[in-house]
Amino acid sequence: MKEKQLTNLLAAVVRQVATEDVYLDRALRDIFKDKKVVDPNIRRALSLYAPFVFRNWYALGGGSGESIISIVNKALEIPVERIDGDNVTPESPDFPQWFIDLSKEELGGSWEQELIAFASRPKRYIRTNTMKVSTRNLVDELRQQMVVVRNVPDFPDALEVAGGKEIFGTVPFKAGLLEVQDISSQQVAPFLLKDYKGSGLVVDACAGNGGKSLHIGTLMGNKGRIISMDLYPQKLEELKRRALKAGISNIETRLIDTTKVVKRMYDKVDFLLLDVPCSGTGVFRRNPESKLRMTPESIENVKQQQADILSRYSKMVKPGGVLVYATCSILNSENRGQVDAFLSARPEFTLEEDRAIMPSSGGDGFYMARLRRK
Numbered sequence: 001m002k003e004k005q006l007t008n009l010l011a012a013v014v015r016q017v018a019t020e021d022v023y024l025d026r027a028l029r030d031i032f033k034d035k036k037v038v039d040p041n042i043r044r045a046l047s048l049y050a051p052f053v054f055r056n057w058y059a060l061g062g063g064s065g066e067s068i069i070s071i072v073n074k075a076l077e078i079p080v081e082r083i084d085g086d087n088v089t090p091e092s093p094d095f096p097q098w099f100i101d102l103s104k105e106e107l108g109g110s111w112e113q114e115l116i117a118f119a120s121r122p123k124r125y126i127r128t129n130t131m132k133v134s135t136r137n138l139v140d141e142l143r144q145q146m147v148v149v150r151n152v153p154d155f156p157d158a159l160e161v162a163g164g165k166e167i168f169g170t171v172p173f174k175a176g177l178l179e180v181q182d183i184s185s186q187q188v189a190p191f192l193l194k195d196y197k198g199s200g201l202v203v204d205a206c207a208g209n210g211g212k213s214l215h216i217g218t219l220m221g222n223k224g225r226i227i228s229m230d231l232y233p234q235k236l237e238e239l240k241r242r243a244l245k246a247g248i249s250n251i252e253t254r255l256i257d258t259t260k261v262v263k264r265m266y267d268k269v270d271f272l273l274l275d276v277p278c279s280g281t282g283v284f285r286r287n288p289e290s291k292l293r294m295t296p297e298s299i300e301n302v303k304q305q306q307a308d309i310l311s312r313y314s315k316m317v318k319p320g321g322v323l324v325y326a327t328c329s330i331l332n333s334e335n336r337g338q339v340d341a342f343l344s345a346r347p348e349f350t351l352e353e354d355r356a357i358m359p360s361s362g363g364d365g366f367y368m369a370r371l372r373r374k
């Protein structure tokens with residue numbers, strides 16, 4: 001009876017994601033709410049099997065005409081303990097052939113190791129909001145809430161969530177004592193502010209919901225000035241809500257509704273972050289369903305946006321100022337390739353340092369480059 005329920009619910013989630021373009025997180029959240037799935041074993045099984053199906057989509061027959069129910073049945077043949085224990089290492093990467101070819105071209109000899117790394121479950125990380133609490137006290141508070149966390153070597157403000165109660169329901173989360181943020185993404189704000197000495201205008205020009213802006217605000221100790229920009233007002237509204245909750249008050253938001261918004265800032269910015277839209281090829285572990293939607297055209301399209309943003313927004317940087325270009329892609333053509341093309345067109349910038357974090361390191365695939373205007 002329970003098996004039947006699990007099969008039906010899993011098939012419903014997979015169908016929604018595969019055929020209706022719904023995000024996996026969203027489909028799971030909706031099914032937990034709408035269908036009132038109360039049995040904790042079924043909830044747990046669904047949240048393990050649904051991402052597993054998409055991490056192994058092609059191996060299970062997706063993309064070659066197999067029915068959803070047959071894909072789901074094949075996945076459910078694998079015992080839940082194996083999926084939970086992260087023990088399923090595929091023999092080959094689970095991607096369409098065109099992406100495998102592209103990865104060989106872009107990543108060289110390490111392509112297979114990196115694509116296979118996406119088969120494991122993502123680790124979950126949080127960042128202490130040091131404006132409100134020390135990491136040590138946060139660990140105590142989370143333990144009282146039955147959340148199992150461990151310290152992360154070399155990242156004093158980061159914790160890995162190893163199990164226990166779901167973090168979103170806890171008192172420390174509701175009180176804004178922490179942010180959920182991948183360990184790779186946590187490297188960007190310190191990379192941007194490496195030479196920040198307590199003064200200078202900081203702009204996060206592709207700020208989205210504010211993951212990086214909040215970290216920047218925290219590192220600046222709520223002093224100085226950050227302008228967070230984006231094309232979408234609803235994202236900036238969410239950023240403001242999160243900043244309020246986190247107790248960060250040095251962020252000002254600015255909607256890019258005309259080209260003038262950026263032009264007005266030419267030559268004014270000391271630290272500019274361009275966390276540009278990208279293919280998301282570094283975060284397949286977290287969003288395994290995104291490989292079903294990606295096409296060669298969508299990647300080309302996003303590369304044009306990156307080049308355009310780099311070319312126009314870099315004019316905001318003042319002489320002597322810093323520009324950090326970041327993506328959550330593993331493709332060289334979106335990363336160092338973009339930076340090199342930019343540098344040859346704009347010799348007034350020099351590259352100080354760049355860092356490519358690959359998925360085999362355990363976190364999301366990420367790239368960041370710090371350039372300085374002469």
Ligand SMILES: C[S@@+](CC[C@H](N)C(=O)[O-])C[C@H]1O[C@@H](n2cnc3c(N)ncnc32)[C@H](O)[C@@H]1O
Pocket residue numbers: 205206207208209210211212213229230231232235256275276277278305309
């Ligand atoms: C990778 S996401 C940023 C994530 C965000 N920085 C964070 O840490 O949560 C890229 C963002 O760029 C925004 N965007 C896309 N095109 C843009 C443009 N031309 N100018 C500014 N923002 C843009 C998107 O709306 C999206 O929020």
